[in-house]
Amino acid sequence: MLRWLTAGESHGPELIAVLEGLPSGVPISMDGIRADLARRKLGYGRGSRMKFEEDELNLSGGVRHGFSMGSPIAIRIGNTEWPKWAEVMSPEPTEISDKSRGRSAALTRPRPGHADLTGMQKYGFDEARPVLERASARETAARVALGAVARSFLGELGITLVSHTLSIGPVRVPEDRPLPVPADVDALDADPLRCFDAATSERMVAEVDAAKKDGDTLGGIVEVLAYGLPPGLGSYVHWDRRLDARLAAALMGIQAIKGVEVGDGFLTTTRRGSAAHDELVQESDGIARQSDRAGGTEGGMTTGTVLRVRAGMKPIATVPHSLRTVDVATSEAATAHHQRSDVCAVPASGVVAEAMVALVLAEAVLEKFGGDSVPETKRNLDGYLAAIPSNLRTRGDHASSADA
Numbered sequence: 001m002l003r004w005l006t007a008g009e010s011h012g013p014e015l016i017a018v019l020e021g022l023p024s025g026v027p028i029s030m031d032g033i034r035a036d037l038a039r040r041k042l043g044y045g046r047g048s049r050m051k052f053e054e055d056e057l058n059l060s061g062g063v064r065h066g067f068s069m070g071s072p073i074a075i076r077i078g079n080t081e082w083p084k085w086a087e088v089m090s091p092e093p094t095e096i097s098d099k100s101r102g103r104s105a106a107l108t109r110p111r112p113g114h115a116d117l118t119g120m121q122k123y124g125f126d127e128a129r130p131v132l133e134r135a136s137a138r139e140t141a142a143r144v145a146l147g148a149v150a151r152s153f154l155g156e157l158g159i160t161l162v163s164h165t166l167s168i169g170p171v172r173v174p175e176d177r178p179l180p181v182p183a184d185v186d187a188l189d190a191d192p193l194r195c196f197d198a199a200t201s202e203r204m205v206a207e208v209d210a211a212k213k214d215g216d217t218l219g220g221i222v223e224v225l226a227y228g229l230p231p232g233l234g235s236y237v238h239w240d241r242r243l244d245a246r247l248a249a250a251l252m253g254i255q256a257i258k259g260v261e262v263g264d265g266f267l268t269t270t271r272r273g274s275a276a277h278d279e280l281v282q283e284s285d286g287i288a289r290q291s292d293r294a295g296g297t298e299g300g301m302t303t304g305t306v307l308r309v310r311a312g313m314k315p316i317a318t319v320p321h322s323l324r325t326v327d328v329a330t331s332e333a334a335t336a337h338h339q340r341s342d343v344c345a346v347p348a349s350g351v352v353a354e355a356m357v358a359l360v361l362a363e364a365v366l367e368k369f370g371g372d373s374v375p376e377t378k379r380n381l382d383g384y385l386a387a388i389p390s391n392l393r394t395r396g397d398h399a400s401s402a403d404a
């Protein structure tokens with residue numbers, strides 16, 4: 001069983017993440033995790049905070065000499081801005097000195113679209129600071145660090161993930177563009193919007209510039225692909241074991257994600273059945289699907305073809321051209337509080353989505369194949385693939401983890 005938790009506030013001293021249930025022998029490098037943390041901060045349209053704040057990575061449990069030991073992985077991500085917030089976010093009752101007076105001003109003008117107002121109602125606060133500190137997507141740094149570990153485990157089994165930006169606001173990659181493959185990851189990360197289509201990326205940059213100029217914000221859609229999966233992760237036997245359901249929940253659990261699609265998703269609903277599914281044909285090297293409309297799952301299980309899921313992000317709620325709200329201290333009409341914000345965080349959301357998919361897949365792999373060490377998990381996976389009768393084999397099933 002794989003489980004994970006994160007803790008920590010946006011302007012707290014550090015974020016903390018724990019991953020329990022990972023086998024021994026997974027290569028884990030500080031540089032590898034740092035590289036993913038850096039990817040999460042990229043993306044045209046991110047706010048000024050991404051430039052001055054640094055993620056200070058500490059690995060404080062579960063890893064020795066570059067490999068997991070089977071014990072819980074404990075990760076701390078220190079926040080270099082903490083000294084400025086030490087009084088405002090002090091865990092002990094503290095006098096607020098003049099230098100922190102501005103930062104500690106009560107946030108009584110809740111932002112529509114953020115957690116501010118409902119969070120105050122629910123947890124009994126008279127201002128939004130304690131709400132936004134945890135609702136903030138700063139927390140996604142902790143998930144990305146865990147995702148880097150999960151990805152490394154999957155990599156040992158020959159499973160590779162790719163994420164990319166499909167749309168920003170109304171600007172979308174044309175449907176007929178080929179899917180990026182693992183070899184394209186560096187090029188994707190080098191693109192300002194993590195978009196695989198250069199012409200669309202240019203239009204996306206212009207769209208972000210236009211929104212920024214208007215004091216506005218943007219959302220969009222990201223896609224995560226997983227290559228090298230075996231058939232049969234997840235199950236049809238119970239709703240909460242369906243892999244597509246678990247992926248949807250994990251993606252919806254990312255701040256500001258409001259829609260999830262598996263494969264062709266909503267587009268499929270516009271097709272007739274005869275043009276909606278992936279027909280099976282016997283080839284010399286196994287049964288082959290003639291298309292990939294389903295996105296790599298049938299009956300809540302991986303089919304062994306490329307997994308393809310999408311997450312739709314709403315526009316950032318902290319709109320510089322502030323939205324109407326109520327000052328809950330006076331009940332007067334007001335504009336929502338705004339200090340600074342991202343104009344668009346869709347590229348970063350792709351990296352977070354990749355991390356969430358990696359965690360769900362790592363969990364599903366361990367459920368099916370178990371193993372307390374990577375070699376044991378590999379043996380179990382290879383044994384399963386080898387035992388699939390030849391008449392049931394789909395193309396690619398034989399590519400065992402030994403090839404990873």
Ligand SMILES: Cc1cc2nc3c(=O)[nH]c(=O)nc-3n(C[C@H](O)[C@H](O)[C@H](O)COP(=O)(O)O)c2cc1C
Binds near residue numbers: 341
């Ligand atoms: C990577 C990332 C960056 C974000 N940056 C901001 C931001 O700068 N300002 C903001 O208001 N919301 C931002 N959000 C979205 C809010 O965290 C989110 O809207 C809020 O927590 C309320 O949750 P909900 O949108 O799911 O209802 C960001 C989300 C992600 C995933």
Ligand SMILES: C=C(O[C@@H]1CC(C(=O)O)=C[C@@H](OP(=O)(O)O)[C@H]1O)C(=O)O
Binds near residue numbers: 049135139140
């Ligand atoms: C700090 C991060 O993202 C933050 C997520 C966020 C929000 O409301 O979700 C609001 C912004 O923070 P602030 O309001 O302090 O400028 C973003 O910078 C991060 O991703 O590391």
